Amino acid sequence: MISGAYLGLFQAPADYQQGDSFRIIYVHVPAAWLSLMVYVIMAVAAAIGMIWRMKMAFVVAICSAPLGAVFTALALITGAIWGKPIWGTWWTWDARLTSELILFFLYFGVMATYHAFDDRKTAEKAMAMLCIVGVVIVPIIHYSVEWWSSLHQGATIFAEGGPRMPADMLTPLLLMIGGFMFFYGYALFITCQTMVLKNERKSRWVREVISRNHSR
Amino acid sequence: MSPTQKKRLTVIALVVLGMSVATFLALQAMQSSIEYFRTPTQLASEGFDPLQTYRVAGLVRKGTVRKLEDGVTQRFDITDCENDVTVQYTGILPDLFREGQAIVTVGKFNAEPAFIASQVLAKHDENYVPNEAADAVMLAQANKCDDADGPVKY
Numbered sequence: 001m002i003s004g005a006y007l008g009l010f011q012a013p014a015d016y017q018q019g020d021s022f023r024i025i026y027v028h029v030p031a032a033w034l035s036l037m038v039y040v041i042m043a044v045a046a047a048i049g050m051i052w053r054m055k056m057a058f059v060v061a062i063c064s065a066p067l068g069a070v071f072t073a074l075a076l077i078t079g080a081i082w083g084k085p086i087w088g089t090w091w092t093w094d095a096r097l098t099s100e101l102i103l104f105f106l107y108f109g110v111m112a113t114y115h116a117f118d119d120r121k122t123a124e125k126a127m128a129m130l131c132i133v134g135v136v137i138v139p140i141i142h143y144s145v146e147w148w149s150s151l152h153q154g155a156t157i158f159a160e161g162g163p164r165m166p167a168d169m170l171t172p173l174l175l176m177i178g179g180f181m182f183f184y185g186y187a188l189f190i191t192c193q194t195m196v197l198k199n200e201r202k203s204r205w206v207r208e209v210i211s212r213n214h215s216r
Numbered sequence: 217m218s219p220t221q222k223k224r225l226t227v228i229a230l231v232v233l234g235m236s237v238a239t240f241l242a243l244q245a246m247q248s249s250i251e252y253f254r255t256p257t258q259l260a261s262e263g264f265d266p267l268q269t270y271r272v273a274g275l276v277r278k279g280t281v282r283k284l285e286d287g288v289t290q291r292f293d294i295t296d297c298e299n300d301v302t303v304q305y306t307g308i309l310p311d312l313f314r315e316g317q318a319i320v321t322v323g324k325f326n327a328e329p330a331f332i333a334s335q336v337l338a339k340h341d342e343n344y345v346p347n348e349a350a351d352a353v354m355l356a357q358a359n360k361c362d363d364a365d366g367p368v369k370y
Binding site: 022025047050052085089132133135136137147148149150153154155156165168173 | 221224225228233234235236239243247250251252253254255310311312318320331335336337338339340341343344345346
């Protein structure tokens with residue numbers, strides 16, 4: 001991620017029509033990608049939890065929600081900062097921007113649903129159902145720039161006939177995306193660990209872990 | 217996989233399928249309001265309502281940009297290489313504004329009919345090009361309509 005940031009911010013050539021302001025792509029695109037990827041992971045985890053009644057899957061889903069919301073917010077904010085000098089507006093109600101905003105609210109909906117129930121099992125099931133139902137937004141966001149006319153441009157990396165940017169711009173971007181993925185994985189691991197310990201605080205193994213840490 | 221698990225899997229698959237169909241139908245119904253802009257060709261075939269505000273997008277037609285006497289009002293044609301719309305705009309144009317650039321204008325038609333824009337937005341494309349290659353790309357962009365056959369996409 002650090003090498004990606006360095007290459008992206010200092011080494012990659014400036015874009016011909018956007019100049020240096022295009023460099024915000026190195027935050028905007030990874031954040032937007034992760035906002036979609038995290039939601040898909042949430043929905044898959046929720047489905048696994050519902051089908052096999054796996055406790056850990058629910059934990060992964062609920063711990064992903066705030067992380068996904070942060071990525072979505074980051075994508076929206078950097079998009080606004082980018083949009084102002086290039087398009088001439090912070091915000092406009094085109095298909096891509098609006099659907100990404102809906103995704104942002106969806107993440108909050110998932111978190112609110114989970115915390116609205118006192119009983120954890122009910123909360124997990126309600127939250128998982130919302131995750132699964134909401135997954136239809138992901139293809140809508142991805143294809144919004146192809147299905148409808150929009151101010152947001154089409155796909156660059158997955159464009160027909162290969163990426164529409166030279167390798168010295170693309171490599172740092174892919175590094176940044178990889179870095180964001182590792183960050184998500186790491187953050188997910190820590191939050192899940194905390195949540196599992198909290199959920200199982202009454203069980204014997206957690207007490208043993210805690211007393212062992214205390215005596216050290 | 218036990219029978220109950222299979223049943224749950226089927227239910228979830230059906231929920232996702234049902235949700236997709238419902239969303240698809242809803243989006244189909246809203247199709248025209250989700251469209252961000254209209255092209256000059258669409259307006260030429262549909263006509264326009266002088267009371268309605270439109271978003272019209274097109275490429276800035278080569279050689280049509282001119283300033284009116286007041287010094288702050290510009291007039292230019294936007295085109296999809298098939299039909300043109302004359303736009304009049306008072307104010308500062310975006311940095312990206314130039315011949316061949318795709319732009320989105322917001323405003324109303326007057327009696328002339330020219331499109332009186334209250335806002336001009338630049339729609340940058342999905343291509344990223346280093347500075348060194350800029351001149352060639354810009355030239356190709358400005359001349360895009362010369363060898364276009366029918367309406368171009370932007």
